[in-house]
Amino acid sequence: MPGVPRFAWLLSKEFRELLASRAFWLLLLMIGPLAGHGFITAVDIYAEASGIHGGPAALSQGLSPLDGMLVPTFGAYDLAVTLLFPFVAIRLISAEKASGAWKLMLQSPASVAAMLAAKCIALLAGWLLAWTPGFAALVLWKLYGGSLYAPEVLNLLLGHLLRVVLSAGVAVAAAAIATGAASAAIATLGFIVGTWALDFIAAGRGGWLQKLASYTPASGLRIFEQGLLRGSTVAVTLTLGIAGFALAGIWLTEGRRLSTRLVRSAGLALLLALTLWGGSLLRGTWDVSENRRNSFPVADEAALRQIRQPLAVTVFLSPEDPRLMDLDRNILGKLSRILPAVNVTYAAHTRSGLFEAAGDHYGEVWYHLAGRQAMSRSTTEPIVLDTLYQLARVPPPVRAETGSVTAAGEFPAWRTAGHPLAVEPRGAAWLYYALWPLAVVAAGWMYFRIRS
Amino acid sequence: MPIETPPPLLSAKAISKRFGPNFALRNTAFSVRENEVLGLIGPNGSGKTTLFECLAGLLPTDSGEVAFRGRALAPAHRKQSLFYLPDGIRPWAAQPVYWILSFFEALYTKPSGHGVRPSITDLAAALKLEALMKSRVGSLSKGEAKRVLLALGLLTPHPLLLLDEPFDGLDFRQTRDVMALLRSVPLAGRTLFVSIHQLVDAARMCDRLVLLSRGQVVGEGTLPELRAQAGLAEGGLEEIFLALT
Numbered sequence: 001m002p003g004v005p006r007f008a009w010l011l012s013k014e015f016r017e018l019l020a021s022r023a024f025w026l027l028l029l030m031i032g033p034l035a036g037h038g039f040i041t042a043v044d045i046y047a048e049a050s051g052i053h054g055g056p057a058a059l060s061q062g063l064s065p066l067d068g069m070l071v072p073t074f075g076a077y078d079l080a081v082t083l084l085f086p087f088v089a090i091r092l093i094s095a096e097k098a099s100g101a102w103k104l105m106l107q108s109p110a111s112v113a114a115m116l117a118a119k120c121i122a123l124l125a126g127w128l129l130a131w132t133p134g135f136a137a138l139v140l141w142k143l144y145g146g147s148l149y150a151p152e153v154l155n156l157l158l159g160h161l162l163r164v165v166l167s168a169g170v171a172v173a174a175a176a177i178a179t180g181a182a183s184a185a186i187a188t189l190g191f192i193v194g195t196w197a198l199d200f201i202a203a204g205r206g207g208w209l210q211k212l213a214s215y216t217p218a219s220g221l222r223i224f225e226q227g228l229l230r231g232s233t234v235a236v237t238l239t240l241g242i243a244g245f246a247l248a249g250i251w252l253t254e255g256r257r258l259s260t261r262l263v264r265s266a267g268l269a270l271l272l273a274l275t276l277w278g279g280s281l282l283r284g285t286w287d288v289s290e291n292r293r294n295s296f297p298v299a300d301e302a303a304l305r306q307i308r309q310p311l312a313v314t315v316f317l318s319p320e321d322p323r324l325m326d327l328d329r330n331i332l333g334k335l336s337r338i339l340p341a342v343n344v345t346y347a348a349h350t351r352s353g354l355f356e357a358a359g360d361h362y363g364e365v366w367y368h369l370a371g372r373q374a375m376s377r378s379t380t381e382p383i384v385l386d387t388l389y390q391l392a393r394v395p396p397p398v399r400a401e402t403g404s405v406t407a408a409g410e411f412p413a414w415r416t417a418g419h420p421l422a423v424e425p426r427g428a429a430w431l432y433y434a435l436w437p438l439a440v441v442a443a444g445w446m447y448f449r450i451r452s
Numbered sequence: 453m454p455i456e457t458p459p460p461l462l463s464a465k466a467i468s469k470r471f472g473p474n475f476a477l478r479n480t481a482f483s484v485r486e487n488e489v490l491g492l493i494g495p496n497g498s499g500k501t502t503l504f505e506c507l508a509g510l511l512p513t514d515s516g517e518v519a520f521r522g523r524a525l526a527p528a529h530r531k532q533s534l535f536y537l538p539d540g541i542r543p544w545a546a547q548p549v550y551w552i553l554s555f556f557e558a559l560y561t562k563p564s565g566h567g568v569r570p571s572i573t574d575l576a577a578a579l580k581l582e583a584l585m586k587s588r589v590g591s592l593s594k595g596e597a598k599r600v601l602l603a604l605g606l607l608t609p610h611p612l613l614l615l616d617e618p619f620d621g622l623d624f625r626q627t628r629d630v631m632a633l634l635r636s637v638p639l640a641g642r643t644l645f646v647s648i649h650q651l652v653d654a655a656r657m658c659d660r661l662v663l664l665s666r667g668q669v670v671g672e673g674t675l676p677e678l679r680a681q682a683g684l685a686e687g688g689l690e691e692i693f694l695a696l697t
Binding site: 009109 | 508509510511512527528531535536537538540541542543544545546547551555556558559560561604
């Protein structure tokens with residue numbers, strides 16, 4: 001067809017190849033029940049917490065659709081992008097390599113970059129199609145009378161989109177380098193397992209290892225699930241995904257010696273390292289959660305902004321101590337968004353904390369600022385903040401007896417209304433366990449029947 | 453006033469390629485002239501496919517150079533001047549024949565002045581593909597798939613077309629028809645370089661021949677020229693090849 005741009009034909013080819021992939025149809029088939037199970041379970045638990053059937057209810061301000069429905073429902077996509085999606089991405093490369101089509105494509109006027117871009121677009125479009133059950137969950141939730149806060153929803157979707165870009169980059173690079181699809185699948189899963197191991201090893205260790213682990217796929221997604229939009233996470237994840245495609249470009253261009261490919265790969269790795277380092281320095285982080293769970297009260301933030309010196313924190317809590325998680329999430333994470341520099345040292349000697357020696361200061365958290373230091377065993381927000389105000393000699397904001405900050409119009413996180421919803425997930429089981437699988441099977445059957 | 457001889461369409465000089473300690477090509481040198489059908493003859497393992505892949509820039513050479521119309525042609529730029537159609541491939545098996553032909557035609561919508569390309573309809577008729585147009589490539593027989601591949605090659609606009617075993621999988625009648633079609637290609641201004649392991653087909657099809665044995669060119673020329681190189685007064689390609697190797 002004259003007049004249709006070459007890139008449109010490349011896209012058309014990739015969409016056709018995607019639809020011809022049984023792995024893609026399997027992904028579509030399985031994602032409905034997976035997302036549905038997450039949604040139905042989440043709505044049931046949310047309803048119980050909201051006091052359905054007249055039972056005891058949780059405090060309404062603790063009921064957030066982000067934690068209660070969005071994260072568990074879209075959690076299915078994390079599973080799918082880890083265990084199913086890589087096979088779809090690998091096939092788009094491996095099938096052409098194995099069939100000899102890639103040799104024809106390499107001789108075409110289209111550049112390798114254009115061909116990989118077309119594959120990337122097709123993969124993302126396929127993934128958006130797989131999001132249909134997730135979007136259906138949002139519609140059902142609204143139909144049930146549930147609340148959705150657009151910035152939270154969009155931020156979570158962005159996190160999952162970046163997660164799939166990273167997964168696609170890794171899978172495509174593995175498919176380009178490996179001799180066959182099976183080897184590529186093993187390499188991709190090996191990468192995922194490696195990042196899990198890194199997460200585990202780096203937890204509570206501090207330093208560069210924990211910094212590195214904060215960019216693994218699981219950790220990166222967790223940031224978005226907490227209602228945070230962190231510039232460095234976006235930059236690093238996107239860069240890693242694009243680097244995967246760039247690496248694939250190096251290895252898919254035939255006619256180069258192995259040494260040339262290795263040198264170019266090393267150059268890319270160096271460029272990647274520099275870009276990642278630069279990306280990790282981005283300090284922009286935005287709390288997009290409806291209840292500002294990642295932020296101190298505005299008045300406290302204003303007071304903390306008066307502190308200009310770097311804060312050093314030495315934590316004598318082990319990685320498996322729940323107090324460390326409280327401290328990290330409720331205090332240190334928030335402080336690092338406000339203060340110019342927060343350097344944390346994790347000084348516990350053991351992993352569980354159960355076997356620390358008597359003189360090991362276990363449970364203590366030391367704050368060092370401008371040559372002064374103070375110790376607190378608390379992980380409670382107001383107590384730690386008061387410690388910091390004393391240390392920095394900054395007058396604390398006036399608090400009312402109830403703990404609310406007196407700044408005009410401001411409500412701290414725990415005083416937001418919350419969104420209880422005591423409903424059953426009507427129709428969801430039919431949609432996810434029957435209608436969606438039937439629709440996918442019917443569409444797949446028609447596609448393969450028409451094609452043959 | 454002396455008449456300047458135009459440079460050959462493509463010339464290869466001292467091309468060597470090793471896989472580990474084994475030479476697949478060793479100082480291979482030959483030339484391809486404008487608008488001819490040049491045959492590459494050699495037994496299995498003689499390096500025919502390796503040579504084609506090196507010429508097409510799909511496989512790096514250890515040494516040697518390729519010139520196109522007298523100018524050095526870097527591997528990255530080969531795809532602008534020549535197209536290599538590999539043997540034994542089955543691209544896009546899930547797609548129908550008409551679609552991959554249309555796709556390939558669309559990839560080359562802006563030929564850079566390289567002759568006139570045949571239309572899909574003409575090629576389908578010439579290669580007897582009309583009845584197969586809606587079939588998936590993966591469902592075709594070996595001979596049918598080969599004819600589809602040939603159609604892909606003939607849809608490209610390059611002045612030089614490298615065909616690896618174009619008759620492999622074709623029956624006698626199909627071989628004869630395809631041979632007639634390929635013989636007409638130079639008339640449209642394109643040059644063919646084909647590897648053929650059937651010596652009888654090669655002798656019937658090609659204007660000139662390059663004989664390859666263990667990665668080395670052992671003879672190049674027309675049949676009478678090769679006969680002279682072999683020191684034979686008469687005899688076919690088989691006798692010539694045996695005499696030269």
